[in-house]
Amino acid sequence: MTSTNDPFSDVSFTSNPSPVPATTAPPGTGTSHPGGGHLAALIIGCLLILPGLGLLLGGAGLGITYAVARDSAGYLTFSMPDLSSSSPALTTADAVVATSSDVPSWVLDRLEFDVRLTARPVEPGKTVFLGIAPAGSLSTYLTGVAHDQVVGITDPRSGGQRSAVLRATPGAATAPAPTSQTFWAASATGPGQQQLTWRVTGGQWAAVIMNADGSSGVAVASSIGVRAGFLLPMAFIMLGLGLVVSGVAVALIIAGASGSRPSSYTRPPGVPTPASAAAGGPGQPVTMSMATPTGAPMQAPPPTGQPVAWSSHPRAMSPVALDARLDEPLSRWLWLVKWFLAIPHFIVLGFLWIAFSVVSVVAFFAILFTGSYPRGLFAFNVGVLQWSWRVSYYCGNGGLGTDRYPPFSLGPEPDYPARLDIAYPERLSRGLVLVKWWLLAIPHYIILGLLLGGGGWVWGRTTNSGARVETWGWGVLGLLVAIAGFSLLFTGRYPRALFDLVIGLNRWVYRVVAYAALMTDVYPPFQLDEGGSEVPLAPLAPPSQLAPVVPADRIEPPRQVDG
Incomplete structure (x- = not known):
């Protein structure tokens, strides 16, 4: 070649066509990494694993609680701190049970949800009254009567014993005897410990603890129990859903983590190797030159069998x-x-x-x-x-x-x-x-x-x-x-x-x-640059764009230009 503008004189290298052992690419450069679909599967799987594990743990906890924490009557019992009030009545804040009016009655019937309220007077000889009534009727009954509402229970983790948080409503020191009222949905009265059971139905309901004669000074030790026929089926449903969601999540994580792109160069059929193109036969050095169609130099493919690092996309420019x-x-x-x-x-x-x-x-x-x-x-x-x-x-x-x-x-x-x-x-x-x-x-x-x-x-x-x-x-x-x-x-x-x-x-x-932290003005790119190495090797040009192989004995050195 005699022209100094020959594009094939820009880049050259000498290789020996003897077998080249495969080498390992530097960490983080020639390694495999998830493609777009695999990456999406991996992220979705990681997001699904959280609700999946939550359902599994919740279902297991609910099932264990149902199996070991119930009493002989099937109730889960929660003890309350001692309740005392100088007024005639202790009530729940607002409604203890509230359901929307558009909830069909058969839904609550299928749930089989029962409430058990137990109270024992602290002072012997007192006759206690327990009642559950429509919230509106109870509010009307206590209008103008002093009473305390239980609005919360202190957290035992904060130190000391649990105690009830009461909200006082001023009024008369006595109330009409609750035993003479007719609006109670369920009630129990008498000396000593009293127990009330009630099947939950639709509406808004409230509970009250009083002395049977409506006098002031109520002090009781109480507990609340619940029995729900839906707890065991709910535990099985949560376990089943948890297994399905966790299984899908694990499958997506495995598929996403194992998916990869090729990390080695594969020579397409018909593209000659340096050894096959060499005029001097096997063992002779071969010089190859290549350029892009515009004349810019291009990276040469490696000898057969040697892996090449590929990059899924160029790295973002970042300080x-x-x-x-x-x-x-x-x-x-x-x-x-x-x-x-x-x-x-x-x-x-x-x-x-x-x-x-x-x-x-x-x-x-x-x-x-x-x-x-x-x-x-x-x-x-x-x-x-x-x-x-x-x-x-x-x-x-x-x-x-x-x-x-x-x-x-x-x-x-x-x-x-x-x-x-x-x-x-x-x-x-x-x-x-x-x-x-x-x-x-x-x-x-x-x-x-x-x-x-x-x-x-x-x-x-x-x-x-x-x-x-x-x-x-x-x-x-x-x-x-x-x-x-x-x-x-x-x-x-x-x-x-x-x-x-x-x-x-x-x-x-x-x-x-x-x-x-104000250490740069370069806005962080919305780009996931994977791999351990910050600057991976550049991708090779497709073989179709490589210049033809030219035997070494046919390449002439560049012509010297006289100054």
Whole structure:
């Protein structure tokens, strides 16, 4: 060839057509990973496993309760704290039983729901009265009469014994004798312990405890029992549904985790190998050149038998680089106790994250007034995230991908199998710092809520006017890591597809964390970049676009251009 513009002179390599042993691609690059359908199956399966397990546990608990907690009459009995009132009556708040008027009566008949109310006067010799009546009729009867309503029971977890919470209604100190009233649906009266049973029917009903003569000063020890014929069928229905939903969820998880795309290059029929095209016969070096139709250089296919890394899609451009290497072989059982071994890290990280929050507030004002993140503060926060990622990768939602104990370090630790780096921004927007960490990041917060769980908070008061906060919730990441742990426990291997997905989800999480912590203005992409390596190998061009193979003895060197 004599033309210096020959497109086939752009790229060349020399290969030996002798057999080439297959090699393993670097972790996270040539590994298999779920395709779109398999990924959807995996996520749907993880979401279904929660209600499936809930139905199984609920059905099992209901069945066990039905089998062992009933008394000889078939009632589940709940003891009440002692009730006392200086007024003539103790009632339930509003209605103890309320059903909509459009509920057919046969529905309640089929449920076979019975209520048993038991009360024993604390003071011997008192004659107690128990009654259940329509809520409206009882309210009319007690109009103008002092009475106390039971509106709640204190939580025993708050300390001390349970006690009733009463709401007083002022009025007369005596009431007409309840035994002379005719509106009771069920009643019981007499000295000593009294017991009332009633089959629930439609409407709004309320219960009352009084002295038989309507006098003031009611004090009783009481209990409530329920008997429901539908409990056992409901337990079986919940167990059946739980088995079906859990089975579907497990099948989807297995199908999603095992599905993969090809990770090696397959030479189509008719495409010659370097050895077959060489004029000098087997064993002779062959030079190949190729280019795209536009003349740009193109990557050459490898010799036959050597695997090639493929990428499902190009990586998103992000200043957050998260890498992980599956540090095999992994112990089958060590992951069960890693959380305990990592307690020293949790203690230190607790203080570091407090400092992280303080530094982020300082950085907020620095960016607001100067447009830059102080480099020293930036390095500290990156170090906290690096430390957190290493510990998470060792024993948490990061993936359980290594048995190497994480170092106590704020540095990068390049030899550890989990690495994280965030590019330092020379300039940051002063306006974005006001809204990006809360308003702009809301869509990602919703996604992170699904990935990490967290559910919500409960705020409750205690008897000593204190408060408690409780959280609950499991996320997709926790479920996937648990599946990986059980796979290690029973099979001794970590599914590569599952590893790629877990690391991709963690990459999403840390991109959002860096954005919300004001460390970058680059909005986190809505893209799942799977695999342990942040920068995978580029895909090869299809063989149909490769230039023809040219024997080495027919390629002329480029012509020298005289200056």
